[in-house]
Amino acid sequence: MPRQVDHDRRRHQIAEAVWRLAARGGLEDVTLRQVATEAGVSARLLQYYFGTRDELLLGALEILNDDAEQRARERLAMLGDAPGMHAVVRGVLLELLPLDAERRNRHLVYAAYFVRFLADPALAKVARAAPPALENLVAGLIAQGQGLGQVSRDVDAEAEAAFLVAGADGIQATVLLGQRTPEEAVALIDHQLARVFTVTVRS
Structure with a gap:
């Protein structure tokens, strides 16, 4: 179980790097290497978690949506x-x-x-x-x-x-x-x- 939690944290760390790059300058020219550098991980590890560039972008978007839904639920609960x-x-x-x-x-x-x-x-x-x-x-x-x-x-x-x-x-x-x-x-x-x-x- 702890290993799975660590995997989720690592995926989130990489997704956050995509978000920062997106917010700073868009996604048109973002490369896997740039994301790996921003996230502080190796390109090999990034590909292990997400695969191709398109899979990375879609995966990071899915995590962003999940986070947004969770925050929305918290605010609605208030x-x-x-x-x-x-x-x-x-x-x-x-x-x-x-x-x-x-x-x-x-x-x-x-x-x-x-x-x-x-x-x-x-x-x-x-x-x-x-x-x-x-x-x-x-x-x-x-x-x-x-x-x-x-x-x-x-x-x-x-x-x-x-x-x-x-x-x-x-x-x-x-x-x-x-x-x-x-x-x-x-x-x-x-x-x-x-x-x-x-x-x-x-x-």
Whole structure:
């Protein structure tokens, strides 16, 4: 068991090196040797854990997603035992915004991956094949809100979820560029959620 824990730690160490390189200068020209140097490991060890360059990039992205999900769960847990669907959806969407150093760094890395996916057809194919998990999650939460009388039955849960997630993604870029403050970004999210979540249900 301790050996497995050590393997996980080493994989995370290498993934963090990929993230730092991505945040500093993108992923277009990053090599296995550069990642190995950044991580403080040999190129042979890096290949042992991840294989090819593409497998390394995808593996590091998977670890980043796992870390992001864990942090999101921790923040959502802070909402309490029965926060209501409005608060839960808000918490999910705020994870898409660079509201602190941790989330800002994460979204800078995601931006580097986005550019890489656009330039590499093989990696883009993997990205396109990924299910729209976040949209499905938000749609499910909105549907639960409808069942609890917090959202009108007239609301199209799937369409609203797609709009909210896409909107948060777009707002994310404006915050990273300094066009909006984090506070302004949160206010925009709250404005849209106030439109969706209401106790007024049409008869």
